[in-house]
Amino acid sequence: MNALLEVKNMSVRFPLSGSDILAVRDVSFTLHKGRTLGFVGESGCGKSVTAYAILRLVPPPGKIDSGRILYKGRDIIPLEDDEMRKIRGKEIAMIFQEPMTSLNPVFTVGYQIMESIVLHMGMNKREARDHAADLLARVGIPDPAKRLNAYPHELSGGMRQRAMIAMALSTSPSILIADEPTTALDVTIQAQILDLLMKLQEERQMSLLLITHDLGVVANIADEIAIMYAGEIVEYGRTADIFRKPGHPYTRGLFRAIPRIGENRKKLRTIRGMVPTMTSSPTGCVFFPRCDIGIEKCTMAPVALASYRYKRAVRCIRYEGE
Numbered sequence: 466m467n468a469l470l471e472v473k474n475m476s477v478r479f480p481l482s483g484s485d486i487l488a489v490r491d492v493s494f495t496l497h498k499g500r501t502l503g504f505v506g507e508s509g510c511g512k513s514v515t516a517y518a519i520l521r522l523v524p525p526p527g528k529i530d531s532g533r534i535l536y537k538g539r540d541i542i543p544l545e546d547d548e549m550r551k552i553r554g555k556e557i558a559m560i561f562q563e564p565m566t567s568l569n570p571v572f573t574v575g576y577q578i579m580e581s582i583v584l585h586m587g588m589n590k591r592e593a594r595d596h597a598a599d600l601l602a603r604v605g606i607p608d609p610a611k612r613l614n615a616y617p618h619e620l621s622g623g624m625r626q627r628a629m630i631a632m633a634l635s636t637s638p639s640i641l642i643a644d645e646p647t648t649a650l651d652v653t654i655q656a657q658i659l660d661l662l663m664k665l666q667e668e669r670q671m672s673l674l675l676i677t678h679d680l681g682v683v684a685n686i687a688d689e690i691a692i693m694y695a696g697e698i699v700e701y702g703r704t705a706d707i708f709r710k711p712g713h714p715y716t717r718g719l720f721r722a723i724p725r726i727g728e729n730r731k732k733l734r735t736i737r738g739m740v741p742t743m744t745s746s747p748t749g750c751v752f753f754p755r756c757d758i759g760i761e762k763c764t765m766a767p768v769a770l771a772s773y774r775y776k777r778a779v780r781c782i783r784y785e786g787e
């Protein structure tokens with residue numbers, strides 16, 4: 466299969482005065498052409514920082530500490546800024562978690578989409594305007610020619626999200642990173658946006674990196690899932706396999722926290738304890754303080770992400786495979 470993006474042993478550090486935060490630790494994964502990889506984990510586990518790192522946009526003083534990011538086989542970490550700018554936006558596009566990070570409130574939606582088309586696609590203004598209107602229509606925005614003149618605040622949340630998707634797609638990227646693209650939206654709109662992403666991804670044979678804290682969101686969309694905890698990938702595998710039999714106790718905890726129809730709300734179990742701050746590398750398993758199957762051995766040495774059949778990888782010494 467065609468590996469488009471390979472992240473190998475990547476760590477991201479925030480050297481802060483007093484405490485050094487290793488926000489992402491030794492993360493490795495592969496994104497294949499035309500496939501969807503879901504990144505799932507609680508708030509603060511390093512999902513957005515991982516995405517920023519791929520675009521080389523980690524906010525200072527944060528920096529990629531080690532590892533490699535291969536895009537089409539070439540490491541992009543050492544690239545000069547102008548070379549990186551050509552990849553960012555054109556080849557790898559991102560829908561940011563905060564809509565207002567991508568949309569500038571003082572310019573119309575049309576202006577912002579056209580700007581990137583003119584810059585990256587070499588079209589003139591007229592062509593860019595037609596292309597932008599086509600894109601708005603494509604993402605389901607009614608009356609697209611008129612909407613080009615709208616300012617971001619004049620659009621509803623769902624429409625704004627569609628406009629962001631149109632902007633991200635404007636240069637026909639081969640990879641789209643969508644960071645919590647539906648979190649701020651109500652449930653019906655959420656489903657529409659996810660359907661739209663899935664359809665576009667299939668049509669364009671684009672690779673999609675879908676980031677969410679919600680396992681339910683990736684269930685129908687992702688081919689494979691990476692579960693992150695405290696900066697590390699603790700489990701990786703094919704979506705169907707993980708849903709059938711989660712291997713890591715943290716993944717099982719996430720499943721237990723999904724509400725089911727008819728279930729007594731009081732029975733809904735949360736995972737006890739809190740995500741630790743990632744200031745230092747712990748001696749043993751990072752999940753140990755919250756784990757319900759931990760044993761003494763778990764605290765003695767760092768736990769590696771061990772590989773099993775069918776691409777499954779689990780960072781738990783108590784996992785024995787299927």
Ligand SMILES: Nc1ncnc2c1ncn2[C@@H]1O[C@H](COP(=O)(O)OP(=O)(O)OP(=O)(O)O)[C@@H](O)[C@H]1O
Binds near residue numbers: 479488515525678
């Ligand atoms: N600008 C920053 N300065 C210092 N530390 C940061 C910064 N951004 C992120 N971090 C650290 O990196 C960790 C991971 O943050 P990240 O934004 O990747 O989490 P996330 O998984 O995307 O969470 P959420 O679901 O809330 O979006 C944070 O807990 C924090 O310790």
Ligand SMILES: [Mg+2]
Binds near residue numbers: 512513562
């Ligand atoms: Mg985030």
